Amino acid sequence: MDGIEGLRLLLVEDEFVLALGLADVLGDLGAVVLGPVATVGDALALIERVPEMDGAVLDVNLGHEVVYPVADALVARGIPFLFATANERARLPERFAHVPVCQKPFEVEAFRDAVAALPSMAIRRVA
Template sequence: MTSTDPSAGYRVLLVEDEYFLAQEMAEVFESRGAEVVGPVPSVEEALDLITATARLDGAVLDINLQGEMAYTVADALEARGVPFVFATGYDQETIPKRYARAQFFGKPLVAAQVAEALLA
């Protein structure tokens, strides 16, 4: 990884409650030089990290986190101007239209594709 790599130092928040998928995504982002914030499995923890973290460059959000919908996390990221993608088992049609700009990845997913989309 060189210092001119656009992924180097990219800070990505991972919000995913499936442990093994969260770890796989973290490994993929880190292998591309990104710094992973999290992963966290709940809305509350995600909101705490958003508040406590000075710089976030992007985020990956599961929609259903331990039975709670993650739209408040998406709203907090949008308020800070942080781009995010949805990685979820839900159909794309269930996502409110106000998040139409966010890319969607249905599960099962390929973590490398999610990373490529966010780091592009």
Template sequence: MIAHNPGVTGRRVLLVEDEYFIADDMVRVFEELGAEVVGPFSRIEDALAAVSAADRLDAAVLDVNLQGTMVFPLADELTARGIRFVFATGYDHHAIPARFDHVVRCEKPADPEAVITALFGA
């Protein structure tokens, strides 16, 4: 069970993940803590469209590889908009461009509590 984190309640979190069960678990955890999940999206084009259409996003969880497409253009867009995000991935830090060295990488299967702490603090 995930400890209650008042920093999550009312937040809008973009979820970009192409593995159904991982996405489903993340959605459940965020919603149980009072967040609104935007997604999950398994295609970068859909996620980029959602970012463009959203009136507000507070944070995002990004899988690095979406069905063979790397998520870095989306990460660039989130960075430009000042939206905090984490990478939830099986890739090590060498696969992630240096411009994202400051971004927390949660290794899959990502512990939801670690993801939440990285995004919103303890």
């Protein structure tokens, strides 16, 4: 077992082909993929409908919007997540300095290892 088997993971990615590929990788590793969803609104709705999530993979740029409201909602619920983005870490808001970043393009093994580490992450809850 590699730490991913059985995890319920939200996948937020707006690039259709990449979303399908990541969902396949996660599914092949035994994760239960929630989504993928491509918008902030759809992600927030899914978080409300499915409160029992183990983690999330968030693309930062979703078309003309950014994923930060989703990240804030996950922090508020204590759900660990990582950013999968081509952005440099320095461009992320300071409140997400502790969040792991899987830099695109990435190798499948690096992505798997980053996702497998999610359950052990300490989340800073919003007061």
